[in-house]
Amino acid sequence: MTFLTALSGQPASMLLSAHGRYQHLYQQLYSEVEGAEEVARDFVQAQLTLARELPGDLPEVPEHLTAWVEQRCAEVAQAYAEYLEQRQQGRPRRFFQNKAHALYCLQRVAPTKQVDGAWLYGLLAHWHDPRFDGLLTTYLEELGDGQAAQNHVVIYRKLLSDHDAASEAGLDDDHYLQGALQMALGLCGEDFLPEIIGYNLGYEQLPLHLLITSYELSELGIDPYYFTLHVTIDNASTGHACKAAQSVIDLLPLGEGRADFYRRVAEGYRLNDLGPGTNAVIDSFNLHDEVVAMLERKRTFGQHMHSDYCRFEGKTVNQWLAKPGQIGAFLQALEDKGWIKRNQDPTESRFWQLIEGAGAAMFGVFSGYEKQVLHDWIAGDWISAERVPAVRPGRGRPLARDSHRPTDPDTQSLVESLSNLTDEQQLTALIPWLSARRHCTPAGLYATRRFIQLRARLR
Structure with a gap:
């Protein structure tokens, strides 16, 4: 039975008549349908089979990861310096021909950006284990630590809304692959822990395209804050890239399973290369x-x-x-x-x-x-030579702390459901509200703040 048949109860050919397979899977995982975990597991296995055929560039031994991250970051910094020098000499934008081109790309990466961090969701149950601190810190920061103005999904949705570009019309099925994969990994934390760690290691490296995108969006009058935020938090010194490498070291088995664990880390790392990447999306525009x-x-x-x-x-x-x-x-x-x-x-x-x-x-x-x-x-x-005035990144206003009874009905219900639970029981009850679908809602933002508070108290 294929993962499509298991998900829908219908032959894959019937399913594809309405939506592409990745789009349908994306919607089902996002909606948290019953049986999603089994479907997610089959999907991840299928994608790992494909990823094993791809080349990888991780160092042969995990002890070299920190130096590898630093070297990659230095190479990106040098490439970006060369880009800036070219621009100062009068070279045109490298990525975006015009504002329409930029918005086109923002739309097509939206299915991935709107589940930002979802691959780490399944690790929240390890809140008590200090070896997972780097991974959980990364996930909670993707969620903005419960502050709407810093929540990555909220920021990206606002970016699309500001330009009336939130429609999914025109997106290809492949544009949903990475988002579906991220949610699937997040639902299978116990089955694919090494692969999730490896995927996180790849995703959290600072890519050159992030820096260039930030620069050129600003030129075109599009707020680059979502991207500049990732430039800062993905740094190799103290940011997500550094934490990703350290997490591999912290969670490697001490016994004979060490080599097999790292092999699976490398396979998870290669999952990042499936589907159209940012550069391919940029190049596809006409x-x-x-x-x-x-x-x-x-x-x-x-x-x-x-x-x-x-x-x-x-x-x-x-x-x-x-x-x-x-x-x-x-x-x-x-x-x-x-x-x-x-x-x-x-x-x-x-x-x-x-x-x-x-x-x-x-x-x-x-x-x-x-x-x-x-x-x-x-x-x-x-307009080929016209420069659009740059915009200042909009960070919004911080979300108010919960100093009074919340008015959102989901938040009210959540607060009431927690009232008679112990701190540890509350943590368990809060985890579902930190999922890809829920964390950017008012109740999800509250749940994130409460989760951080209780975790600190119990550590």
Whole structure:
């Protein structure tokens, strides 16, 4: 029985007709459906089989990990210094052609970013074991220590919301693979402890793309705080990268199982290389193709909504939208008739005037992201050398401490359920509220703060 069949009770072919396999699995694990742990276990095993075929670069012995982390960090720092020097000499952005390109990438990595840290969830039960301190500190910091302004998922969701770019439309199934894998690992902490430690070791290294992304988002007027936050906490000196390496050493068996444990660590490390990475997502963007794909997705909603007043090459707008595969030709017809003036200020195009501005006939038809795609496609070379004013990272306001009875119903219920429990029983009861789905809710944020408080008290 495949993990898809086990999850849905239906053949995989029927499942894939509605969603891709990774997207469906992602949704099921996120929703905490009954039986998710068994499905997660099968999925992790399948991904490990694939990962074993991939090359790895870990040192042969774990004692060299700390030096390995430091060397990697030094190489990234040197590469970033070279990047900055190139930019100062007038070289263009390396990653993002325009703001639409950046938002495109932010959308496609969102399924992973919105379960940030989930691979460590299953280790919370080891709160009493000091060997797990580095891993648990990493997880709790991903959760912002219960403060909304520092919770990584809350920050990322706000980033998407600020640019009206939270839609999952257009995402490929592979974009859900890493997020599904992270949640699956988090549900199997006892079965895959070495692999989780190895995965954490790989994920928490400071990559060059994080530094460049932060720099270029700021140039494009997009708050880079989510990314700059990771630059600081993933450092090799005292941050997550350092803790990840030390955790391998701390949890290695002292007896004969040591070599096998480290072999499994290395296999978990290679899980990071499955699915499309950040650079692949960046390289997959083509502005014209994204315009066509976006309009194709909206075509079925608009094919009966236009009057017959305007015709382009003898066809009404409804006729252009009636069949798939005509969007590219329709855009060319709009250009030929002067409704779209490429490589000029978009406000000079009649088509853009229908979308944006006072009294726009199609006001509200396109999301912020969709308008940005259209804007940048029309503008083309007109903005190629224009620098968007940088933004200052927005850190929000700290979440207020619980000085009075909470008003959120889930938080109220949670507080009441804890009232007659011992401290240790409370810790156990709080753990489910620190899951990928719950930790960013008001009750989850409260649970995180309470968990930290009780853990400190009982240590």
